[in-house]
Amino acid sequence: MKVLVPVKRVVDYNVKVRVKSDQTGVDIANVKMSMNPFDEIAVEEAVRLKEKGLATEVIAVSCGVTPCQETLRTAMAIGADRAILVETPEELQPLAVAKLIKAVMDKEQAQLVILGKQAIDDDCNQTGQMLAALADLPQATFASKVEIVDGKAQVTREVDGGLETIAISLPAIVTTDLRLNEPRYVTLPNIMKAKKKQLDTFKPEELGVDVAPRIKTLKVTEPPKRSAGIKVPDVATLVDKLKNEAKVLG
């Protein structure tokens, strides 16, 4: 079973982004970039499937600018066998990414695609579900446990109020939630090894995909600032303020 793991290069989760003064977007010049945290969990899950003998090969794929190669090297340092970059300077929206990954999936005849549930930059939470729709395959989103048994996947999902377990036939699309696993620490020897692994590059045109954006961003602004209130000296004052000033307690 070949497993495909799409990974996205995003602004590191510790960086507090700043909105550009001309309102065209956020300033990402000279900002630390990392692999989307949910995608790291996806790579880890795929590598564990290989270690258990359930997957034969783990292929990382990224869509975007040339430096996405670094993100793919990180995926290979975690344990992916090889990588594919679909390289384009164009802005890629989730529908376009889903189409590109569908094309790679077909090319590679992958049986399972594991993706992060959401990228922490655009916060869309769409690509996995869109890929499942385009490929007409079952999906198991927000996974906190994945078991492969008899050519089927049994997936426990994080839903509102608790957990849900579903069985899906393979091939299938799975998206990861935070508790699925804790990604391993990448070691220096593995980083060195990853540099020698195979990385192929394609253009969207070679995959026959039109990546033109469907949504126009008219402007990007700062959210309304919430000003800090006051510090209260003790619990009694707090209760008094909540009752008589904020009037949120009966």
Added chain:
Amino acid sequence: MTTLVIAEHDNASIKGATLNTVTAAMACGGDVHVLVAGHNAGAAAAAAAQIAGVAKVLHADSEALAHGLAENVATQVLAIAANYSHILFPATASGKNVAPRVAAKLDVAQISDITQVISADTFERPIYAGNAIATVQSTDATLVITVRTTGFDAAALGGSAAVETLDAVADSGKSRYLGSEIAKSDRPELTAAKIIVSGGRALGSSEKFNEVMTPLADKLGAALGASRAAVDAGYAPNDWQVGQTGKIVAPQLYVACGISGAIQHLAGMKDSKVIVAINKDPEAPIFGVADYGLEADLFAAVPELVGKL
């Protein structure tokens, strides 16, 4: 121009998130229809018909729709999608599961988590954990949208829409529901609660979390929430997580106890009407958004608060 709202329901009743989504739908202009896709969901369909502003309720009933499997629900929506200019889902676990599937099948983009309707094709949505607000315009023929429920008031009740029965789609056979573990609780749902008390890593253990936070929640009739740090440490269940990748909440009162206030947590609660922070670290970022900050040891302050309420 007609908007379809996909109802969030448990077959017996309509979930609150549906009401906020109907308000967003009305802001798009045109008539609003609501789809209730479920099993033995007549009561939910009847409840949807009472939402003010809804012109028609469409009810599809089948065992295949009992558990909201994405493959089946998406096919049900697609069967009627051609009749609509806008298709709106609440941005809940189930809405987020199904909406992109519908959008991709229609070959249109999806606009996630809108917080404001500017015009029929232009919306505001938060990006980067709410650290920036994007104003976006769709160029597609059909708009598939998920609605952040905290961005819109709940629609009123008192309507009397007609309920029309639809032919239910067949089971895809691709996925099967095996079971669920939904915590039974008398507390209000996190995303619908008027008051939320939330605990962070400072609680130190799940026993302490329970011992300190539960009496406060009981006293206030509040829902319990937690920071990601507390969830990761195993002090609280995952579905209590408030933040960028957990639940987005905006209650009347949010009481953060022992939560430092990472940007990812603030993203999930900073639209609350009144925020109280109890933390012994005077430099904790949570104080930067709190209306009332109490610099104190929560293990002393929270029980004292319970006593004084």
